[in-house]
Amino acid sequence: GAVVSQHPSWVICKSGTSVKIECRSLDFQATTMFWYRQFPKQSLMLMATSNEGSKATYEQGVEKDKFLINHASLTLSTLTVTSAHPEDSSFYICSARQQANSPLHFGNGTRLTVT
Amino acid sequence: DAKTTQPNSMESNEEEPVHLPCNHSTISGTDYIHWYRQLPSQGPEYVIHGLTSNVNNRMASLAIAEDRKSSTLILHRATLRDAAVYYCIPLRNQFYFGTGTSLTVIP
Numbered sequence: 122g123a124v125v126s127q128h129p130s131w132v133i134c135k136s137g138t139s140v141k142i143e144c145r146s147l148d149f150q151a152t153t154m155f156w157y158r159q160f161p162k163q164s165l166m167l168m169a170t171s172n173e174g175s176k177a178t179y180e181q182g183v184e185k186d187k188f189l190i191n192h193a194s195l196t197l198s199t200l201t202v203t204s205a206h207p208e209d210s211s212f213y214i215c216s217a218r219q220q221a222n223s224p225l226h227f228g229n230g231t232r233l234t235v236t
Numbered sequence: 237d238a239k240t241t242q243p244n245s246m247e248s249n250e251e252e253p254v255h256l257p258c259n260h261s262t263i264s265g266t267d268y269i270h271w272y273r274q275l276p277s278q279g280p281e282y283v284i285h286g287l288t289s290n291v292n293n294r295m296a297s298l299a300i301a302e303d304r305k306s307s308t309l310i311l312h313r314a315t316l317r318d319a320a321v322y323y324c325i326p327l328r329n330q331f332y333f334g335t336g337t338s339l340t341v342i343p
Contacts, residue, residue, distance in 0.1 A: 214279045
């Protein structure tokens, strides 16, 4: 089955630093990748949609200059949390799909803790 | 976008079947119904999807009402590993997750 690898699985960083999270589709080419954030006891919140080779589309209320998304190839998308603050601590999850009607396949998430 | 309604929580005894309902009364005629589940501290996992006919795979069965305004995910024999939050999502809206149903499996 389709596999999405997300790295790192957890990271602790100091306030003010930047953190990069990678999302790779291992056995398929992902035309579209999605980034979500999930706070404890809540559902997934879509942050942005990225298509290979083009700029990401951010959801309302998500700061594009703070959450930088790069989708440089059909198998890799990265999310960089810039100048992280404690309120950015969350569970970040990526997903990918092969084509418009395909199911989504998710990474295992990255637990970010900002101290 | 089609909206969905699911019960917040359900319980099942281990080894028994579980029927997880979902209402999607505003779904359009071409939207597939997708189901995902999320185990604690993991990313969601694709379970099954369908359009009009009932669907089966190794994980579950999906029963879709004739008018397509509702569907039911069926786990034929619940195990402890099936304890998760289950999300029902119409294709067009499958980027947006509702609150889902938290399934508790009782040993």
